[in-house]
Structures are given as C-alpha cells and as structure tokens.
Amino acid sequence: MCLVAQSQVFADGEELFLKMMGISVSAKQVQRVSECYGEHIEADHIRYIETGDSPPSIADKKKDTVYVMVDGSMLFTREEGWKEIKVGRVFSGKDCVKVQEKRNEIVQSQYVCHLGEHREFLKKFECYVEDYKQKVCIADGAIWIWNWAEDTYPQMIQILDYYHAVEKLSNYAKEQIPGTEQRKKWMDKQEKLLLNNEAATVLKTIQKQKGHTLSAEKQRNALVSYYENNLKRMQYKTFREAGYMIGSGPIESAHRNVVQQRLKLSGQQWSIQGAQQIVNLRAFKKSNRWEEVVEIIKMAA
Helix, strand or coil: CHHHCCCCCHHHHHHHHHHCCCCCCCHHHHHHHHHHHHHHHHHHHHHHHHHHHCCCCCCCCCCCEEEEEEEEEEEEECCEEEEEEEEEEEEEHHHEEEEEECEEECCCCCEEEEEEHHHHHHHHHHHHCCCCCEEEEEECCCCHHHHHHHHHHCCCCEEHHHHHHHHHHHHHHHHHCCCCHHHHHHHHHHHHCCCCCHHHHHHHHHHCCCCCCCCHHHHHHHHHHCCCCCHHHCHHHHHHHHCCCCCCHHHHHHHHHHHHHHHHCCCEEEEEHHHHHHHHHHHHHHHCCHHHHHHHHHHHH
C-alpha cells in the first residue's frame, strides 16, 4: 500500500489492488496506512537531528565531491492555501554519468522534503550534508540558501546557477534592446563574458546603461542587484575548469519527479500533515531507500 500510495492517487490504488490482486482495499485504507508509515519516516528525521546519527552514505565522505542543491516550490494545502515545499538533493559528482551524447543522468541521489519554513527544513537536510568534506552548493540566488551555506559551511563552494544568471540578463535585454538580431548579438557577447570569469565586466556595462522604458529600468535595477550580490559565485570558467557543474537543473528536476508528479495533480488539496507523510515515502523511494521502509513496516508489525 505504501509503495502504491507514493506513486498513485489513493483511489487508483484501490482499483489496482482489486484488478491486479483481487484484494478489496479501500482508498481510505491505502491513505491511512501510507500516511502512518510516512510519519515513521518523519520520526527518523527527528532521530537523526536529536542523536546526530546520519543517513546512509552515498559517497566517500573525505574524497568525493558532493553536490548540495536546495529549492522551493508551491503546494496547495487545505489549511493555508499555497505553501512552499522545500526539496534538498545530495549526490556525488561520480554518480553523474553520460547516457547519451548530450545527456547525463544522476544515478543515485538522496532527497529531503519539508512542507514549511526553511529553518525546520535545514535541520533535516544538514543531517544528509554534514559529514561530506568536499561540498558544492549550486542555487538560483535565494538569500536564505546563501546565508545558510555561508553560516553553516563556510568552506563549501558556492555557485550561482548559470542559467538563472543568463535568464535575468535576457529579461532585461528583451525590455532594453528592441531589435531581435541586435539583442541576440548583445546576449551572445555577454554570455561569453560570463563563461570567461568576466561577470564583473557584464555588471559594469549594465550599471552604465539607463533603461529606455520604466519596465527596462526596473529590470536593469533588479539585474544589477542580483549580479552585485552574487559576483563571487559567478566565476564560471574557474568552476568548469575544476570539473564542477554550473547549473541547478538537478534540483529543478527533483521538484518535478519527487513532488509534482505525485502531489500536484489536477484538483488535489492536501492537508499539511498528509502531504508531508506521502512526500516522505516518495523521497525514500526516489533515494533508493525503499528497503528501509520495508524494515520500518516489519518492526512496527
């Protein structure tokens, strides 16, 4: 029931049990059982925090480079309407393998999800991050993420997601430069500068400009602030030469694969507690930790 519930809506679980196994299990029973064991996983997270225990390792804690990615997206709840669910993903660089000419795949990750404010999420997430010596954080610029990285792991390498940096530049260019060809030439030049450790040059160029419209000026101000706050995280040539990723695509895909494909289906309205319990199960499944769920069920039987 837990395995079905982390993948399918509860009513579909009822149908699957009846048609495939000839077992009559109500959707409500599937919900109750899966939420019960999702709460057991929540208790495991609390145990990690209180005892200092660590979840299973996915890499050599002293030698391997481990990527630490965090992001939030919105989930609709019955109690509070739209509420942010935060997802953390930890994976080793050696587990990012080429599967096609232009496509890599991360074959092993650990996921942590929390529906609520970032301090509670970080308490859970740090248990998964703490013991690795070589950490790289890639994020889109959210202040709370960088504050956490600097305060908790000052030696961790911080990289601003390159594609967000380019996206914000493009948003400004669309307002400031009317001609498509002219705009493309300007963007190509700025992107080359960014990839050559010359983000400061790009910033100076924008600072000297004045928006041709109110909208362009608004975009310019936002872009200047964004780049000023993140210059040290935009040394993309240095990062690439060191073999590091410069994009946060893996955490964006985590939101789609771990959260949205199960918890953001049409018409769904979750209780905060119920959503947390089901996403706990789903995170364990996507982290290849399902045998731990089986053991939890055996121990509780």
